[in-house]
Amino acid sequence: MNYIIIGIIAVVAFLAFQFMNKSKTESKNKNYTSKFNVEKKLTKNDKQILVENVDYNLIKKAVQDFTKNYDNSQQSHLKPISRLHKTDNNRIVITFPYDIDFEILCYYINYLKYPMDLNYKANVTGWTSTKSTDNWLNKEFEDEKIMLFIDPNDNEYDNVMLTTKKGRTYKIGFAIGEGLQNHNGTILKYKPSEFDNLELEKFESEEIK
Numbered sequence: 001m002n003y004i005i006i007g008i009i010a011v012v013a014f015l016a017f018q019f020m021n022k023s024k025t026e027s028k029n030k031n032y033t034s035k036f037n038v039e040k041k042l043t044k045n046d047k048q049i050l051v052e053n054v055d056y057n058l059i060k061k062a063v064q065d066f067t068k069n070y071d072n073s074q075q076s077h078l079k080p081i082s083r084l085h086k087t088d089n090n091r092i093v094i095t096f097p098y099d100i101d102f103e104i105l106c107y108y109i110n111y112l113k114y115p116m117d118l119n120y121k122a123n124v125t126g127w128t129s130t131k132s133t134d135n136w137l138n139k140e141f142e143d144e145k146i147m148l149f150i151d152p153n154d155n156e157y158d159n160v161m162l163t164t165k166k167g168r169t170y171k172i173g174f175a176i177g178e179g180l181q182n183h184n185g186t187i188l189k190y191k192p193s194e195f196d197n198l199e200l201e202k203f204e205s206e207e208i209k
Contacts, residue, residue: 043099102134
């Protein structure tokens with residue numbers, strides 16, 4: 001009889017422990033999500049991506065697919081919220097009303113060039129002002145105007161090229177041990193985006209998050 005009572009007590013204690021642990025986890029996740037929602041505030045920035053020569057719906061699908069990569073609680077703070085602007089001549093400009101990390105911007109440009117399970121060929125160009133604390137960069141990149149793109153002759157598929165307003169060109173390799181590399185010669189010369197935020201306001205747009 002005593003063994004039965006001890007067994008019942010043990011089961012009740014185990015179930016109580018499981019319930020408390022689940023409650024703590026749910027509370028933690030709820031607080032994390034709440035914190036994420038609070039921290040996502042409109043943030044002035046000059047990050048842009050221009051995509052040319054692709055149907056709007058294909059780019060929208062690519063943006064949605066890329067965004068889903070950050071849909072779990074461990075990465076949700078990195079999730080890019082994008083605004084797609086339908087401009088003229090079959091060009092789409094992507095902006096980031098809540099800002100995104102420089103590293104994510106680089107991955108984003110690469111993904112739009114080489115999307116998963118979508119068949120298109122696009123010209124993809126990005127712009128931003130960098131900070132010395134951005135991943136892969138150093139003190140020489142403090143408040144530097146740069147243009148990001150994929151080398152037309154690229155055959156590695158896991159990098160972006162970077163050219164500065166001052167005329168220097170670099171390659172950023174995503175593989176471990178690569179990172180920022182000097183590039184001899186010029187692939188594309190820096191040119192600023194032709195669209196500022198005021199210019200983009202006149203075009204139809206939608207937010208993807």
